[in-house]
Amino acid sequence: MCSIGEDDFGDEGGMHAMLPSSVESQAVTTAGDCTKCSQPAEELYKLNFRQPECRACFLNYARHKFRAALGASKALPRGAEVLLLIDGTPESLVLLDMLHYAQTQNTFKRLHCNVRVLYIDAGSSLSKRDPLPALRDCQRRYTPFEFHVVHSNATPDSVQLLDNYIAIAEPKQLEKHRNLTAHQDYAQQQRKRLMGAVAAQLRCSHIFESSICSTLATQLLSSIALGRGGSVALDVALFDDRLPAQVKLLRPLKDLNAQEVQLYVKAQQLQAFPTINELDKDSASLQNLTKSFVDNLQLNYASTVSTIFRTGDKIAAKRCLNVEVDAKCALCQSDLEEETSDTLLAIEYSRSVSEAGAALQQRQSIEQLEKCARERLLTSRDLCHACSNIKTELGIALT
Structure with a gap:
C-alpha cells in the first residue's frame, strides 16, 4: 500500500504546499x-536542536568546530605562516577571535602557526563608514597579530601595516560595466588573485577565509549557474590550492551556521563593521538573487541550506589527467578541458546564430556556423567557460 498519508493531498488531489518550518531563531535565554x-x-x-548552554x-562547542575542521584534514602544517582575511563581517571577526584564542592556549592546545591579518580596502575608508578606526580597535584587542591593509586596485607590493596606511581616492569603475553579474564574478576572481599575491609578498603559505555554511551554499549554486561546474568542488571545499605562488586557501568555519x-558575536561582544560595497547592493545580478534565495531558505527551511552545502562536500574536484598539459585558466586558475566540449560548442553555436539575427541567410550552412563557433572557443583557449563569459560581457583583456 502507498505510505503517503491522505492529509498530504488536497480535496482535489493536489499536493499541499510545503510549509515553512517553525525553527526557533537564535536566542539568549534568562538565567x-x-x-x-x-x-x-x-x-x-x-x-x-541543542539544549540551553x-x-x-x-564557546567550547563553537571553537571545537573550528579546531575539528583543521585537525581532521591536517591541512595546516605546524609552524605555518597564515594570512587571515577580514572584511568587517561577523563571520570574519568570529574567525579572528577563534584564531587568537587558539594562539593563546597552553602548549598542548595551542594552534602552532604564525598569523598576520589582512584587510582589503575597496574605498570604504574614504566614506562616512570608515573601517580603519574599527580595525585599529581590533589590532589593540588581538595583540600581537600584525594588521595589514591593501587597496583592492593596488599592486601586492603596496600592502602596508595598518598604522602606516593612508587611504587613496580611486576612480569609480562600476559605471563602465553593463553586466553586474559578470562584474561581480570578475571582482571575486581578482580579489582571490590579490589575496594570493599579498600572501606571497608577506611570505604566508596559507590564507584563512571566513566562509560559513550558508555562504558556501550560495557559492555552490552561483558557481554552477555561472558555468563553473568543473571547479565548484574547490569553490566550497575546506582546501583550495588554485591561488598563485602555491598559496593554499582554507575555510575553517565551513561547518558553522x-x-x-x-x-558567538554576542557571547564575545564583537563589533562588526560592514563596509560599503557597491557590487553588493540589491541589484539584479545572478549572485545577489542566489544569495536572497538562500537567505530565504535559511529563514524558513534551514535544513535545506545544510543539504545544499553537504551536497557540495560530496563533489570531487575535477583534475587534469594529462600531467604534461596541465592547462590552467589565466584568471581563476581552474583546470581547462583537454578537448573541445560538445556542450560549449553548442553554446557558442547558439550564440553565433543569435548574433547573426536577421542577417542569417539560408546560404549560410551549418558548417559555417560551426566553424564560427569553434573559432570563438579557440580565441579564449586560455580561459575557462565562465571567465570567457566575463571577457565577452565586460570587453576587457583577462591576464
Missing part, C-alpha cells in the same frame, strides 16, 4: 542551569 555542565549561569545560549560551554555566528 538558569547549564544542561552541559550543570552550573548556574546568568545567560543561557540556545541553539536549534552556558556561555563557556557554548549563521545562528552559531550570531550567538
Whole structure:
C-alpha cells in the first residue's frame, strides 16, 4: 500500500504546499542551569536542536568546530605562516577571535602557526563608514597579530601595516560595466588573485577565509549557474590550492551556521563593521538573487541550506589527467578541458546564430556556423567557460 498519508493531498488531489518550518531563531535565554555542565549561569545560549548552554560551554562547542575542521584534514602544517582575511563581517571577526584564542592556549592546545591579518580596502575608508578606526580597535584587542591593509586596485607590493596606511581616492569603475553579474564574478576572481599575491609578498603559505555554511551554499549554486561546474568542488571545499605562488586557501568555519555566528558575536561582544560595497547592493545580478534565495531558505527551511552545502562536500574536484598539459585558466586558475566540449560548442553555436539575427541567410550552412563557433572557443583557449563569459560581457583583456 502507498505510505503517503491522505492529509498530504488536497480535496482535489493536489499536493499541499510545503510549509515553512517553525525553527526557533537564535536566542539568549534568562538565567538558569547549564544542561552541559550543570552550573548556574546568568545567560543561557540556545541553539536549534541543542539544549540551553552556558556561555563557556557554548564557546567550547563553537571553537571545537573550528579546531575539528583543521585537525581532521591536517591541512595546516605546524609552524605555518597564515594570512587571515577580514572584511568587517561577523563571520570574519568570529574567525579572528577563534584564531587568537587558539594562539593563546597552553602548549598542548595551542594552534602552532604564525598569523598576520589582512584587510582589503575597496574605498570604504574614504566614506562616512570608515573601517580603519574599527580595525585599529581590533589590532589593540588581538595583540600581537600584525594588521595589514591593501587597496583592492593596488599592486601586492603596496600592502602596508595598518598604522602606516593612508587611504587613496580611486576612480569609480562600476559605471563602465553593463553586466553586474559578470562584474561581480570578475571582482571575486581578482580579489582571490590579490589575496594570493599579498600572501606571497608577506611570505604566508596559507590564507584563512571566513566562509560559513550558508555562504558556501550560495557559492555552490552561483558557481554552477555561472558555468563553473568543473571547479565548484574547490569553490566550497575546506582546501583550495588554485591561488598563485602555491598559496593554499582554507575555510575553517565551513561547518558553522549563521545562528552559531550570531550567538558567538554576542557571547564575545564583537563589533562588526560592514563596509560599503557597491557590487553588493540589491541589484539584479545572478549572485545577489542566489544569495536572497538562500537567505530565504535559511529563514524558513534551514535544513535545506545544510543539504545544499553537504551536497557540495560530496563533489570531487575535477583534475587534469594529462600531467604534461596541465592547462590552467589565466584568471581563476581552474583546470581547462583537454578537448573541445560538445556542450560549449553548442553554446557558442547558439550564440553565433543569435548574433547573426536577421542577417542569417539560408546560404549560410551549418558548417559555417560551426566553424564560427569553434573559432570563438579557440580565441579564449586560455580561459575557462565562465571567465570567457566575463571577457565577452565586460570587453576587457583577462591576464
